[in-house]
Every structure is written in structure tokens, then in C-alpha cells.
Amino acid sequence: MIKFEGASVTYQTDAGPHPALSGIDLDIPGGEPCVVIGPTGCGKTTLLFLLAGLVSSSAGSVQIDGDQALRGRRETSLILQQHGLFPWKNALANVTLGLTIRGIPRGERNEQAGELMRELGIWDIRDSYPPQLSGGQKQRVAIARSLVTEPDLLLMDEPFSALDAMTRETLQNLLLRIWKERNFTFLMVSHGIEEAVFLGRRIVVLSERPGHILTVLDNPGMGAESFRLSDEFHRQCIQVRRALEDR
Amino acid sequence: MAITTARIRPYLIAVAAMLVIWQGFAAILDTETLPGPFAVLTAFTISMKGPMASHFLRSSYRVLISLVLALITAVPLGIYMGRSSRADAFLSPVVYLVYPVPKIAFLPLILLLLGIGDNSKVFLISFILFFQILVTTRDAAREIPREYILSMRSLGANRWQKAAHLVLPAVLPKVLTALRIGIGTAIAVLFFVESFATNTGLGYFILDAWSRLNYREMYAGIVGMGLLGVILYEIVEFTDRTLCRWTKL
Numbered sequence A: 001m002i003k004f005e006g007a008s009v010t011y012q013t014d015a016g017p018h019p020a021l022s023g024i025d026l027d028i029p030g031g032e033p034c035v036v037i038g039p040t041g042c043g044k045t046t047l048l049f050l051l052a053g054l055v056s057s058s059a060g061s062v063q064i065d066g067d068q069a070l071r072g073r074r075e076t077s078l079i080l081q082q083h084g085l086f087p088w089k090n091a092l093a094n095v096t097l098g099l100t101i102r103g104i105p106r107g108e109r110n111e112q113a114g115e116l117m118r119e120l121g122i123w124d125i126r127d128s129y130p131p132q133l134s135g136g137q138k139q140r141v142a143i144a145r146s147l148v149t150e151p152d153l154l155l156m157d158e159p160f161s162a163l164d165a166m167t168r169e170t171l172q173n174l175l176l177r178i179w180k181e182r183n184f185t186f187l188m189v190s191h192g193i194e195e196a197v198f199l200g201r202r203i204v205v206l207s208e209r210p211g212h213i214l215t216v217l218d219n220p221g222m223g224a225e226s227f228r229l230s231d232e233f234h235r236q237c238i239q240v241r242r243a244l245e246d247r
Numbered sequence B: 001m002a003i004t005t006a007r008i009r010p011y012l013i014a015v016a017a018m019l020v021i022w023q024g025f026a027a028i029l030d031t032e033t034l035p036g037p038f039a040v041l042t043a044f045t046i047s048m049k050g051p052m053a054s055h056f057l058r059s060s061y062r063v064l065i066s067l068v069l070a071l072i073t074a075v076p077l078g079i080y081m082g083r084s085s086r087a088d089a090f091l092s093p094v095v096y097l098v099y100p101v102p103k104i105a106f107l108p109l110i111l112l113l114l115g116i117g118d119n120s121k122v123f124l125i126s127f128i129l130f131f132q133i134l135v136t137t138r139d140a141a142r143e144i145p146r147e148y149i150l151s152m153r154s155l156g157a158n159r160w161q162k163a164a165h166l167v168l169p170a171v172l173p174k175v176l177t178a179l180r181i182g183i184g185t186a187i188a189v190l191f192f193v194e195s196f197a198t199n200t201g202l203g204y205f206i207l208d209a210w211s212r213l214n215y216r217e218m219y220a221g222i223v224g225m226g227l228l229g230v231i232l233y234e235i236v237e238f239t240d241r242t243l244c245r246w247t248k249l
């Protein structure tokens, strides 16, 4: 479904060219969860933005289902690091924004959003505004907003990094459950080793900037909440840690 | 009901305090030039039922049209400058050059081009407000977090959708603040433009009463200007409460 071929990104800054990613080769089959991990500033966000069409590659190519990755692909949804919820819209209006932009009538919008928001446990707070919500609630709203358009590709930039450990695990479980029900492809950027092992069927380890792929770890054991308690989970965490320290 | 009472009470207290101070000064100075509040308010009521009403309406019309004109020109241009660094690089020097120049200095030119009627009066008021609103809007548009812009872009929003769902709501609170400051300016300029070449408006009414040494009517006109200001402020407050509820959470 996703194919990076020698993709590089160099930002042009006042201080001259600033390479952020170099020679990324990566294949992600449809329906598979993939987690990208790497040191701060190595180009993880840039990698997601490439897929979302928000930056373009300076060399190589990025394709989704055989088409060049472009901004505004209807089946791609993006959750940004600071979740990007609009403070002037209540939770419901934030969730339905993607549908509003597609010109879907209000009744239909609210119906689709209602179903999803009940499932995510945020229907009761639909009239609240983002500043009134807890970190976990905001993140649920952001997830609902990105899923309401029924994407086949979900891109997430460290969505849970600002949450406390308990809330983070709850949301990881929630995401896993929703992914199993709906079976979209997702690509998540994370800087948590445990999060990567819990959610990634594949774990892509990036080097220091300019980011290139150090290894891609296979993680066939993921997929159940109980995976966290298994020996395999811990072995995989150690593998990822080694790969990161190996750089 | 409770909300209305809570909002009106501070006004009543402020008005009462002003009346007491005013009465104090009037008693100490004991001069025709400063009649007491009771005399003025009586004159105000009588004038508002009679000749002053049409002047009040004319002034309201002039200042409202000016505010609307300034808004519909300065907000879009401010957004454009705030969101396009190329436009900003070109236009900001022009703005900085013209902003500090007293616009009243252009009066002869304005009168030549627009005549001595309402057009030139309205133009001068909105010209002055224009810069205040422009600079505020531009700065607010610049400060829109990148995160929000990227969110809208990734949703595939077009230019108008970005304006409606992101840019306008983001700049509106700052625009309203600029308006609050602008209303004071607008009424001051209103008085100035109504001081010549007209026989309508509160400015004319005040100066005319003064020339007839009718100090009660003169102060009645001043109270009228104050009332006009209060009405305009309350329109802004109402807009703020209904459209910018999120800033007060």
C-alpha cells in the first residue's frame, strides 16, 4: 500500500539546505500497523508529512496505492502532535470538520460522528470545547475526527506522548481495538519503545538526522492487550532498544 | 434575567458615581459653564424627544457605516498580509509609513475628492480605523499556529473553507479588541468631522448649543455622544459573547 523509494527531504532554510531524511526505502502492506521510532529531530514528523503530502521529497518517490502521495487524499487522515483541535469549535464540530469540508449535510454528519463518539466514550462531552477537556479526552476527539471520514490510512505523530502512563495505555488499547474492527493501515510516530512494540506489526528504527532506516523489526506477536505481559514483548523491547543504541 | 441584572448593575453603579462627582464639581464651581447633572439630564430627555433625536441618528449612521467600511476592508487585507509573507514584505512598509501620519492632514484632499458631504466624513473616520484594525488583524493572522494550518491542509480544505473554519475564528477576538479601541477613536473623529461644513450630527449640535451659550443643551449633546459610545461597545460585547465564547472558558 505504501512504498518509499529512495525518498529524501532537504528543507531550504536561511542557513542553507537542511537535510532531514535521506534515502528511505520502505514497503508497508495494506492493513498493517507500523510504528516509526528514532531520536528527536531525526525526521519522523517529516516522514509522516511526506505521506500526507504536506512536504515533497527532494529525491526519490513516495506512493500510496501506486499513486504519488499528495495533499488532500481523501482516504488519508492525519493526527498531529498537538492534536490540532480548534478551540473555537466544540468536540462535535471538531469531529465532524472533515465531513463539513466534504459538504456532507449536518444530519448525516452528526449521525456518523455520534456512532464513533459513543464508541470512543466522548459522546457526553460533545458540547464541550477543547480547553475544557482533559488530555485523554482531547486525544479521543482527535482520533474520532480522523476516523470519521473512514480513512484507509491513518497517520499519527506521537499522539499519546503528552499523556500520563495510565491514560496512554488505555488509548493504546482503544486504538488497537478500533484498528482490529476497521482494519485500516496505520503509521504512527512514537518515541516510546513499549508503545512501538505494543502497536507496531513492523517497527521502523531511524538514525540520527538526516534520518535513514537502521532496521525494520518484525513483530508478529502484537495484536492483543495481553501482549504487554508476555516474555516476547519484553524481548522485543530489548531488540528495539539495541537497534536504537546501535546507531 | 439574572445575567442581564448582573451586567446592568455595574453600569448603574458607575453612572451613579459619575453623577455624584459631577454634582460635586458643579456645586463647587457654581458656574453656568457646568450645569448640574439633574439639569443636563432633563435637557437630554427633552432634546432626545425633540431636535437632538435626528442629530443622534445621523451621527450613529455615520459612525456605523465607517466601522463597517473599515472592517470589510481591513480584515481581509490584514489576513492576506498575515498569511502571505511576500504580500507582507511589500505592504507593511507602506502601512508603517502611512499609519503614523495624522490622517486629518489629508482633509483638504479628501474634501476635494469626496466633497463636503457625508462621504468625506465617513471616509476620514474609516480611514483612521482602517489602520488600527489592519495591523491588529495582520498580527493575529500571523500568530495562527502552524498545527492548525496543517490540519486544514491535510483535510483538503479550499481557501474559503480555511477562511471560514480557521482564519476568521482565529482572528476575531483580536479584531473585536481593535474595535473596542477603535470606537473611542471613531467618536473623537466623528466630533471633529461634524464640527465643520454640516448642520447635522451630535458634533454640530454640541457646537451650536455652545455658540448659543446654551450649556444645558451642550452637555445633553455630550451625554448623547457617550450614549452612542456605550451602544457601540455593547454591540461589540454582544458579538464577543456569542461568537467568541471559547475565549472565556
Ligand SMILES: Nc1ncnc2c1ncn2[C@@H]1O[C@H](COP(=O)(O)OP(=O)(O)O)[C@@H](O)[C@H]1O
Pocket (backbone or CB within 6 Å): A011, A012, A013, A018, A019, A020, A039, A040, A041, A042, A043, A044, A045, A046, A047, A209
Ligand atoms: N519546515 C521546516 N523547515 C526547516 N527545517 C525543518 C522544518 N521542519 C523540520 N525541520 C528540521 O528537520 C529536522 C527533522 O524534523 P522533524 O521531522 O520534525 O523531526 P522529528 O519529528 O523526528 O523530531 C529537524 O532538524 C528540524 O529542525
Ligand SMILES: [Mg+2]
Pocket (backbone or CB within 6 Å): A044, A045, A046, A081, A157
Ligand atoms: Mg516530530
